[in-house]
Amino acid sequence: MPGSLFSAKLYKTEQLSANTLQLSFELVQDEGASFNFIAGQFVQLQFEMDGKLHKRSYSIANAPEDYKATGLLQVALSLVSGGVASGLFQKAPAGTELSISGPFGALTLPDTFPGQLLLVGTGTGIAPYRSMIPQLKTLSDKGTAITVVKGFRYREESIYSEDFAQLPNLKYRTCLSRESTVNTANHEYTGHVQDQFDALNLNPENDVVYLCGNPGMIDDCVTLLRDRGLSPRQIKREKYVYSGH
Numbered sequence: 611m612p613g614s615l616f617s618a619k620l621y622k623t624e625q626l627s628a629n630t631l632q633l634s635f636e637l638v639q640d641e642g643a644s645f646n647f648i649a650g651q652f653v654q655l656q657f658e659m660d661g662k663l664h665k666r667s668y669s670i671a672n673a674p675e676d677y678k679a680t681g682l683l684q685v686a687l688s689l690v691s692g693g694v695a696s697g698l699f700q701k702a703p704a705g706t707e708l709s710i711s712g713p714f715g716a717l718t719l720p721d722t723f724p725g726q727l728l729l730v731g732t733g734t735g736i737a738p739y740r741s742m743i744p745q746l747k748t749l750s751d752k753g754t755a756i757t758v759v760k761g762f763r764y765r766e767e768s769i770y771s772e773d774f775a776q777l778p779n780l781k782y783r784t785c786l787s788r789e790s791t792v793n794t795a796n797h798e799y800t801g802h803v804q805d806q807f808d809a810l811n812l813n814p815e816n817d818v819v820y821l822c823g824n825p826g827m828i829d830d831c832v833t834l835l836r837d838r839g840l841s842p843r844q845i846k847r848e849k850y851v852y853s854g855h
């Protein structure tokens with residue numbers, strides 16, 4: 611994987627939900643290269659453990675504007691039982707040194723959309739859309755209809771709701787796959803994100819769908835969207851495949 615490599619330090623760890631951490635990193639900017647990214651991209655964290663180099667990819671969760679203002683790069687990490695990165699960052703103190711390479715990925719936004727824009731993410735898969743918030747505001751102000759469809763198992767796993775609340779002109783749907791009751795006034799739905807497609811009046815001519823998160827969800831969504839007539843160029847995706855080095 612190409613991309614510049616930067617020395618970094620963990621600045622702080624925050625608990626976003628019982629199973630999700632937000633990690634903020636300070637990057638050491640070399641004279642030759644400075645870290646810049648486009649909202650929607652991801653980085654690779656590289657760290658040594660037991661004499662072995664591990665590499666794990668994470669979507670950047672804050673906006674480029676926020677990174678420039680604070681000097682901190684944020685990612686959201688969904689804790690996996692027995693996971694190497696999960697175990698490390700659950701305990702890592704501020705100041706822990708590692709390397710960060712990137713940015714990578716093409717889950718980025720153009721300046722205009724011909725139709726409606728649907729942003730679909732499961733779990734930490736909504737992090738890249740949080741990074742896009744300033745751009746989403748501009749697009750929405752220009753008239754693009756935007757719907758964010760978030761998927762979690764349980765209500766308490768939901769993250770970043772307060773950040774998206776800054777964008778009241780967007781529509782939201784939170785799908786809770788393991789809750790038996792939902793609050794419809796709060797735009798909650800039972801089931802999975804892909805169950806929402808029928809209600810969204812997708813136009814196969816010009817709507818665009820972004821998908822981010824677990825690979826199974828993305829494959830299911832792509833099949834359903836293709837069945838509804840969307841072409842490959844109308845579907846952008848970032849799969850959170852496990853690296854397991």
Ligand SMILES: Cc1cc2nc3c(=O)[nH]c(=O)nc-3n(C[C@H](O)[C@H](O)[C@H](O)COP(=O)(O)OP(=O)(O)OC[C@H]3O[C@@H](n4cnc5c(N)ncnc54)[C@H](O)[C@@H]3O)c2cc1C
Pocket residue numbers: 652666667668669670685686687688689690691692693694695696697734735737848849850851852853854855
């Ligand atoms: C482009 C890209 C972007 C990504 N962005 C994010 C992100 O923003 N946030 C995020 O949390 N993750 C993201 N991931 C996944 C991330 O890179 C790691 O795979 C994940 O954090 C697990 O790493 P770990 O070292 O804790 O677990 P590992 O040591 O890699 O895995 C331990 C065990 O858990 C299993 N496992 C790993 N992940 C999961 C899972 N999610 N669910 C169930 N079982 C699992 C493995 O198969 C293995 O058996 C992304 C992946 C890619 C490719």
